[in-house]
Amino acid sequence: MRKTIIIGTGPAGLTAAIYLARANLNPLVIEGPEPGGQLTTTTEVENFPGFPDGIMGPELMANMRKQAERFGAEFRSGWVNSVDMSERPFKLSVEGLGELTAETLIISTGASAKYLGIPGEKDNVGRGVSTCATCDGFFFRNKKIIVVGGGDSAMEEAHFLTRFASEVVLVNRRNELRASKIMQDRARSNPKISWALNRTPLEVVSGPLGVTGLKVKNNETGAEETIATDGLFVAIGHTPNTRFLAGQLETDETGYLLVKPGTTETNIPGVFACGDVQDHKYRQAISAAGTGCMAALDCERFLENGQAEDAEAGLQLNEV
Known part of the structure; x- marks a missing residue:
C-alpha cells in the first residue's frame, strides 16, 4: 500500500x-x-x-x-x-x-x-491552432486571428488577443451568442474585433508554415468561403x-x-x-x-x- x-x-x-x-x-x-x-x-x-x-x-x-x-x-x-x-x-x-x-x-x-473536430485542426496544434490565448497570444503580434466560440470565454479571449493582433475575427455557428450581455457589449465595442456569425467551421487550411485560413459555411446562404488568418483560437470550453x-x-x-x-x-x-x-x-x-x-x-x-x-x-x- x-x-x-x-x-x-x-x-x-x-x-x-x-x-x-x-x-x-x-x-x-x-x-x-x-x-x-x-x-x-x-x-x-x-x-x-x-x-x-x-x-x-x-x-x-x-x-x-x-x-x-x-x-x-x-x-x-x-x-x-x-x-x-x-x-x-x-x-x-x-x-x-x-x-x-x-x-x-x-x-x-x-x-x-474541446476542439471543433474538423479536418486540419489537430494537425496544426502548435502551428497556428491554439486553445489558450494567454499562452500563445504573444506569438501573433500584428497578425490576423480567428476566435471560434460564442460564450464568455470566446469574448474574453477575443478581447485579450486584440492586445497583440491587428484584427480578430469572431466566428460562431449561430447568429446569437451565449455570452453574457456585458461580455458581448465589451467585445462589440472593441474596434479590432469583427464578426462572422452564423457560419459553421469546415476545415483549417494550412501551408508549409502553418495556418493560413479557416473554411466556413454560411448557414444562411449555404455558400462556402475561406477566411484568411494567421492563427485560430478555439474557445468552445x-x-x-x-x-x-x-x-x-x-x-x-x-x-x-x-x-x-x-x-x-x-x-x-x-x-x-x-x-x-x-x-x-x-x-x-x-x-x-x-x-x-x-x-x-x-x-x-x-x-x-x-x-x-x-x-x-x-x-x-x-x-x-
Whole structure:
C-alpha cells in the first residue's frame, strides 16, 4: 500500500510529486495516455518563471519529471478505470497495473480543451491552432486571428488577443451568442474585433508554415468561403477529466472538482485536487504548479495528523 498516489502528470501533478518525494513519502505517479498534460502539445513557453529565453513545453515537463524522479517519485503508465473512495485505504483499478491501494490520493488529471473536430485542426496544434490565448497570444503580434466560440470565454479571449493582433475575427455557428450581455457589449465595442456569425467551421487550411485560413459555411446562404488568418483560437470550453471518479467527489455545475476554499481538500478526507481539474478560471501552468505544491503540503499534513488521530482513537478504544 502506498502512502499517496498522484493521478496525472501535468505541472500540478509533477510539482506535487517533487514536494512529496522530498518529504520522503515516495509518491507513485500514474501517467495517463498524455504524460505531461497539455503543455506537451505546446511549442514555446515564455511565461513560466525562470526561463528568460523561453522553453519548449515538452522539455519543461520532462525536466519536472526528472526532478521528481531524482527525489524518489515513482512513475507508472496506466489508465485509471475506477477509484473506490468509500473507505481508506482507497482502491484504484488501473489498466495494466491491476489494483492499487493508497492512504491518500491527489487528483491532477486536468481538463481537456474541446476542439471543433474538423479536418486540419489537430494537425496544426502548435502551428497556428491554439486553445489558450494567454499562452500563445504573444506569438501573433500584428497578425490576423480567428476566435471560434460564442460564450464568455470566446469574448474574453477575443478581447485579450486584440492586445497583440491587428484584427480578430469572431466566428460562431449561430447568429446569437451565449455570452453574457456585458461580455458581448465589451467585445462589440472593441474596434479590432469583427464578426462572422452564423457560419459553421469546415476545415483549417494550412501551408508549409502553418495556418493560413479557416473554411466556413454560411448557414444562411449555404455558400462556402475561406477566411484568411494567421492563427485560430478555439474557445468552445474545456471538459474536466473526472469521468473515472464516477461522481464520488463534489463538482460544480460544469464538472470541475470543488475544493475547500484556501486548500486543495475535496469532500472526502484524504483526497486532494490540484491543477486544471479544479480550476476553470486561470488554467495556467504556473497556477497549476502552485496548487500542486498546496496539494502536496495538504497531503503531508493530513498523513501526519491522520496517523496521530488514528493512534489516539485506538488508545481510547483500548481504555474502554
